[in-house]
Amino acid sequence: MAALDYEAVGLKCGIEIHQQLAGKKLFCSCPAEIRKGSPDFRVIRRLRASAGEEGRVDRAALYEQEKQKYFLYHGYNDITCAVELDEEPPHRVNQEALRTALQVARMLNCVIVDEIQVMRKTVIDGSNTSGFQRTMLVGMNGFIEVNNRRIGIDTVCLEEEACQIIKRTKNYDIYNLSRLGIPLIEIATRPDIRTPQEAKDVAAKIGMILRSTGKCRRGIGSIRQDVNLSIRGGGRVEIKGFQELKSIPKIMEYEVKRQLKLIRQGKKPKDEVRKAEPDFTTSYLRPMPGSDRMYPETDVPPIIPDLSSVRKVKTIEERVKELVKKHGISPELAIQVVKQNIDLDKYTRKYKSLEPRFIADTLINAPKEIKARFGKEISVFECVDELFLRADKGSIPRSAVFEILVELAHGKKPDYEKYKVMSDDELKKEIRKLVKENPDAPINALMGMLMARFRGRVDGRKAMELLNKYKKKD
The missing domain is CATH 1.10.10 (Arc Repressor Mutant, subunit A)
Structure with missing residues (x-):
């Protein structure tokens, strides 16, 4: 089958990246952690749609209200409080999270807003106990360069994460309250993306910029990508739920083909929100939300951004180039050093006779090789300093470091005399x-x-x- 000509079908695409931040929650001092297991308490709520700033009720909110569900929330005493339950007004905005959002906006070449106004975005699917999500615009009109093309950045927002769904039934949904309120940076590009592969590349570049701050949460679900796309004669569709970057091109291709098929049948594809499925198809979620769901948050005063405390951060790309030039390691090894946040300079200063390449390779590749060859895992950072010290002094050869790590991975106590350097x-x-x-x-x-x-x-x-x-x- 011939490849799709995306220019011929008029593909336009923009992406939204949502990245959780580590530390404290956005409007209270609870830790930004997601707890699982048996809850300490349960709360039941029903939510109703309210009119937005223009006096109209958003169609997506009405769609959720018509389901007439109630919601059960699981809470934990040590990481949820009255703010998440909407029984207490929001506290002052988390200043560390705000600085990180401003930092990201600058790295994306955005214009920083003069005044930050916290807004309420109507959400009554149960994922927010209050019936709305708090969000604030931080920067706009930025850009990034990807494969020699400029991709516009429409907005950078800082918002609160929603509850985590546990179970859905016909009459009620169950949510984990601990995720609610975790700081979330939302980055929306302009519809400048022209191919599915370019969408993947743009998402990867933005993800790299976010990780460069060192403030991001890691793990499954800590970063999410939404894709907005349209074709000539088709509908505007927002696709949610991408599990990994490599699935973006395949799912986008499916969606374009789905719309083309409807057009050939004489049908008009609808503007709607769809879900990315594991088999690279999409399924209907809900109507496309409009602007009617936004109105000002009256419990949080406007904020004048203080840019004096926002320091410049080197991107991962810049740090990789610096490591390659300074230490002579390969770009592939340098990328892993940066991703794992390894201070290679500290190790080379401490163990002057050991080559940077040997240090980096031991820290990054030795655990992988031990897992692949022996099926054993080892926390290399807990034991490597003693081995590096012995190798640096010459009491054991460098080649013995891996052998000793293998012994440690098997739970053995190494006999260093056995590895004593031959005269x-x-x-x-x-x-x-x-x-x-x-x-x-x-x-x-x-x-x-x-x-x-x-x-x-x-x-x-x-x-x-x-x-x-x-x-x-x-």
């Missing part, structure tokens, strides 16, 4: 003997024999130098 005289003696016994063997074969016999006691680089020296003499 230069002893090493020379063994190499001369090996060369004499195997005069026709190539260097690599001799190296393999030597390491098999004395693995963990011989420095590989020094052994290779001596092998070359004595092989030439021979």
Whole structure:
């Protein structure tokens, strides 16, 4: 089947990225953590749609109200309070979260608003106990460069995360209250994206910028992507629920084909919100919301943003380039160093005789190799300092570090005497003997024999130098 010509069908696409922040919640001092398990208390609510700023009730809110459901909330005493229950007014906006949002807006080349007004967005599907979500516009009219194309950033908002759904039934839904109120940065691009692959690339670039702040929560569900798309003669559709970036192109392709099929049948695709399914299809969720659901939050005063406290942050791309240039490690290794937030400079200052490449490779790749080869997991950061110290002083060779990590992963206590570095005289003696016994063997074969016999006691680089020296003499 021929590939779709997205330019010919008039594809326009914008994406929304929602990223949770770590620390405290947005309007109270509860920790930004999601608790599971048996709740400490339960609360039942019914919600009703209210008119927005223009005096009209939003159609998406009416759609939810017509279901006539009630909602059961599971709460936890140590991470939920009266603010999440809507029994107490919101506290002062979390200043750390606000600084991070301003930081992100600057990194996206946005114009920062002169005054931040907290708004209420009507949401009565039960995901907010109050019947609305608090949100505030922080920056607008920005841009990023992706594959030599400029993609406009429409808005950057800071808002409160919704409750987490536990179960849906015909008459009621059950929600986890602990997620409600976690700070959430929402970034919306303009409809400048022209292909599904470009949508994926834009989402990846924005995700990289967000992670560069070091303030993001990690784990499943901590970042979400929504895709808004339309084609010529079709409807505007918002697709929610992407589980991973690589699914974006396939699901977008399906949605374009779905709309093209309706158009060929003489039907007009509707403007609606659809859900991304695991099989890369989409299914109907609800009508497209309008602007009628927004109105000002009267419990939180307007905020004049203080940009003096917003420091410039290097992006992940910039930090990767810096590591490659400074330490001579590969870009692939540098990316992992940055993603795992490893302070490579600290290690190289502390263990001056160890190569940065060796340090980074041990921290990142050794645990993966141990898991792949032996099916064992090891928390490398808890035990590697002692090994690096011994290798730095020369009491064990660098090649022994991995061997000892394997022992530790198996729950064994390492015998460091077994790995004691062979003296230069002893090493020379063994190499001369090996060369004499195997005069026709190539260097690599001799190296393999030597390491098999004395693995963990011989420095590989020094052994290779001596092998070359004595092989030439021979």
